[in-house]
Amino acid sequence: MRSCLVVDDSKVIRKVARHILETLNFAVDEAEDGREALSRCEAAIPDVILLDWNMPVMSGMEFLRALRQTELAPQPKVVFCTTENDIAHIRAAIEAGADEYVMKPFDRDTLQSKLQIVGVA
Numbered sequence: 001m002r003s004c005l006v007v008d009d010s011k012v013i014r015k016v017a018r019h020i021l022e023t024l025n026f027a028v029d030e031a032e033d034g035r036e037a038l039s040r041c042e043a044a045i046p047d048v049i050l051l052d053w054n055m056p057v058m059s060g061m062e063f064l065r066a067l068r069q070t071e072l073a074p075q076p077k078v079v080f081c082t083t084e085n086d087i088a089h090i091r092a093a094i095e096a097g098a099d100e101y102v103m104k105p106f107d108r109d110t111l112q113s114k115l116q117i118v119g120v121a
Helices: 009-024 034-043 058-069 087-096 108-117
Strands: 002-007 027-033 048-051 077-082 100-103
Touching: 002 009, 002 034, 009 027, 009 108, 027 034, 034 058, 034 077, 048 058, 058 077, 058 087, 087 100, 100 108
Parallel strands: 002 027, 002 048, 048 077, 077 100
Antiparallel strands: none
């Protein structure tokens, strides 16, 4: 079974994402911030990470840069999931190592199509 780590400081977003991902046959784990997400990745590398941009403790961008500098193998696919929708944010995310980008709010079809693009759905 494919696995996804949902990283978001919003409990509601994590719950919605978990529900959608479980209907797509993903095993789902959750983290409230980037620091917790790094610990979870070190314990078990997920196939894909659904990542929020704005979080306390460690932001999505800080997490992504730290993740891409680790020696974890294989590196998980990363889909930014955020309200930050201007081209500068999207470009920065891709340059930092994000594989795809989805805007909040999202639905099952949108998330499924992004997961197919990165090759995990």
